[in-house]
Amino acid sequence: MAGVRQFDEQATFERALDVFWTKGFRATSMPDLAAGTGVQRGSLYHAYGGKEQLFLKVFEQFTADFLAGAAEALADDNPKRALTAFFDFVIASITTGTPSRGCLSTRTAVEADGVVEDAVRKLLDDLEELLLARLEQADLAVEPREAARLVVAMTRGLAVLERVYDDPARLRETAATLVTSLLR
Amino acid sequence: MAGVRQFDEQATFERALDVFWTKGFRATSMPDLAAGTGVQRGSLYHAYGGKEQLFLKVFEQFTADFLAGAAEALADDNPKRALTAFFDFVIASITTGTPSRGCLSTRTAVEADGVVEDAVRKLLDDLEELLLARLEQADLAVEPREAARLVVAMTRGLAVLERVYDDPARLRETAATLVTSLLR
């Protein structure tokens, strides 16, 4: 194998993720990605085909990390602590950075379509299953499946409100209100 | 007053709203608005200054209509019926059209910043007050203010899920789950 890739693909994915996360999928251009990764635009086209394909690669890794973090937070035996830790994890994820970078999947859900939208749907489906598995073991006033979907919906709502109010404490309060309502 | 505006401003606002709602604030260009309204691009620049200023004018009317519809839905004496009607109104608003046009304020919240973001924040603040006034009269397991914020957050979550799943019935189910949880 001669003619070998000159740049570090893993580092490039991480930097590209940062660009997408900061600017949003739609507002990110190939020149932005070239500047953010330090890889020439032509090389990115050559290696991945374009913005959408590169995003899918990057988003796949993001998805795995996000779900792993969510699963870890939900592992607590106590349902209330588990859900609180879950929301703390989600809120920390979207309020990191200055200014806070927001929620990549929510922004993408709103901005994108086609295969990119499919990737977001898959993430939300997986998240719902993760929550379902945990909520089936809790004593709820509503069906576990419906509760799981409600929690997923709330994570999206929090992501939008983060954009509007830029107030992590408020997001935690609203999340706590849902947890209280769900667990009585 | 000679030199009078040749186009119907009200009709132009309505058509521009349709363009913004369909394409989203960011993806809408001045040529899009010119095509959608039938008013020359130069005239729009002359009359309003640019995309952002035109959006603010259009969004002001949208806001008034939206809040009026929400208030009407919340007017029911029975808290559960009132909240259900409220969510039905919101879901109907975002699932209208083929393909459904989504939630203008949520898309804008995620896509925009500056004065446009301020306008979205004002809408959400007003919506929160509207809900607070109604929820203060209901028997809830949580503080009315927190409940109002939770409901606002849920409307945003539903708007995002509408983009991802395109399934109005599912949105109504998730909304019903929240209503059940809140009112016990």
Added chain:
DNA sequence: GCTATGTTTGACAACACTGTCAAACATGCG
């Protein structure tokens, strides 16, 4: 009807992004 006033129109230059490509390049392998 004339005039002053504000509007409409089409065109302009400037800028940014896309996708592609040929030539220059780097490197693993024989």
Added chain:
DNA sequence: CGCATGTTTGACAGTGTTGTCAAACATAGC
């Protein structure tokens, strides 16, 4: 070493957007 292979680079044409402007235009008021 030298070659074959895949990569990198800078440049290109095509497309679309922005904001502006002078000239043409329409109309209210005199």
